Amino acid sequence: MKNLPQNRRQFLSKTGKAGIALATMPLISKIVPSKFISNSEYQQQPLPYAYNALEPFIDAMTMEIHYTKHAATYAKNLADACVAEKVNTETTSLVSLLNNISKYSAKMRNNAGGHYNHEMFWQIMKPAPLVTPTGALADAIAKTFGSYAAFQTAFSEAAKTRFASGWAWLLVKKDGSLAVSSTANQDNPLMDTAEVPGTPILGLDVWEHAYYLKYQNKRPDYINNWWNLVNWELVQKKYGDAILKK
Ligand code: MN
Numbered sequence: 348m349k350n351l352p353q354n355r356r357q358f359l360s361k362t363g364k365a366g367i368a369l370a371t372m373p374l375i376s377k378i379v380p381s382k383f384i385s386n387s388e389y390q391q392q393p394l395p396y397a398y399n400a401l402e403p404f405i406d407a408m409t410m411e412i413h414y415t416k417h418a419a420t421y422a423k424n425l426a427d428a429c430v431a432e433k434v435n436t437e438t439t440s441l442v443s444l445l446n447n448i449s450k451y452s453a454k455m456r457n458n459a460g461g462h463y464n465h466e467m468f469w470q471i472m473k474p475a476p477l478v479t480p481t482g483a484l485a486d487a488i489a490k491t492f493g494s495y496a497a498f499q500t501a502f503s504e505a506a507k508t509r510f511a512s513g514w515a516w517l518l519v520k521k522d523g524s525l526a527v528s529s530t531a532n533q534d535n536p537l538m539d540t541a542e543v544p545g546t547p548i549l550g551l552d553v554w555e556h557a558y559y560l561k562y563q564n565k566r567p568d569y570i571n572n573w574w575n576l577v578n579w580e581l582v583q584k585k586y587g588d589a590i591l592k593k
Contacts, residue, residue, distance in 0.1 A: 388441040389429065391422040392466060400474045404572040406561045414469070417556050421461030421533070428455040445537040456540075460533035464514055468552050471585075473578040480579040484586040491525045498527070499574065502551070505529040506570045512554040517582070518545035519589035529553075546592070548585035549577065 394414050399407035429436050432451055434444060441463055448456050479495050480488060492498035498517075506515035509529040516528050518536045521544065528536060528543035536545045551573060558569035 386436045389422070389425060389436050389462070391419055391462070392469075394469055396474065401472060401576055404575050405472075405558075409556075409558065409560045412560075413465075413556060417554075418461070418465035418469075421458045421465060424454065424458040425462045428452065428458055442537055445535065446539055448538045449540050456538070457533050460535050460538065463537070464533055464535055464550055464552065467547065467550055471549055471578050471581055472573075472576040473581075474576070476577055477579040480583055482583060483590075484579075484583045487525050487586070492527075501527045502549075503567075503570050506551050506553050507567050509553055515551045515553060516543075516547045517549040518543065518547045519586065520545040521593075523590055523593045546585075546589040548589060549582050 394410075397407075398410040398414070401410060428434075428451070432455055434451075434455075441459065444451075444455075444459055445463060448459060451459075479485065485495070488495055488498045492501055502515055502517060505527050506529065509515060509531070511531070513529055513531045514533075514535065516530065516536055518526055518528060520526050526543055526545065528541075530536070530538075530541065534541065535550070536543060536547045538544075551570065553566060553570070558566065562569040
């Protein structure tokens with residue numbers, strides 16, 4: 348590994364432009380695992396696409412800073428908090444930690460939520476996804492909200508009206524029904540502090556760091572464009588998993 352920079356330079360000099368394109372890909376080797384934690388749920392996972400894969404809706408620089416700085420910091424601070432607060436991460440799932448978050452510090456709450464939320468956020472986006480959900484999720488959305496368009500409006504409103512920093516959610520409540528909600532800061536519906544508790548299956552980051560470089564103060568434009576990226580295949584799977592647990 349010590350030779351990586353040299354090898355990388357040689358590789359780039361040999362491959363020219365193709366190498367430069369590859370250089371913009373996320374590097375798994377950049378992720379530094381915590382020496383205290385081996386449970387992968389607590390580790391930042393590789394981004395499933397290149398930083399520029401979600402353009403033009405989310406720009407490459409926003410993705411790179413968001414993933415390598417903001418989200419990486421939540422993972423690191425979560426690891427530190429788990430050591431400080433003696434969480435056994437080998438036997439404690441991240442979901443069960445969130446389910447009991449009121450027993451821990453504000454640092455734990457912010458960073459456990461921050462890490463969980465971002466890991467989910469990268470996964471529930473993809474380039475060129477299905478335009479709308481299908482199957483059981485489509486049926487449940489129509490039943491709960493009246494139509495897909497009405498659901499989109501409700502979710503977008505939750506995202507637009509969340510004051511300051513936070514997230515908008517589509518979640519499966521304990522009775523198996525769907526709901527839209529929003530939470531402040533890095534909170535989420537899994538926390539025992541949530542106003543609308545349940546299992547999140549879709550989340551939208553409306554912190555300014557998620558959109559400001561491209562959209563500045565125009566959060567509604569970011570939200571409207573983000574719909575082009577929703578990985579409905581995965582959200583449908585999350586819905587099925589959440590329903591099965593009822
Ligand atoms: Mn974020």
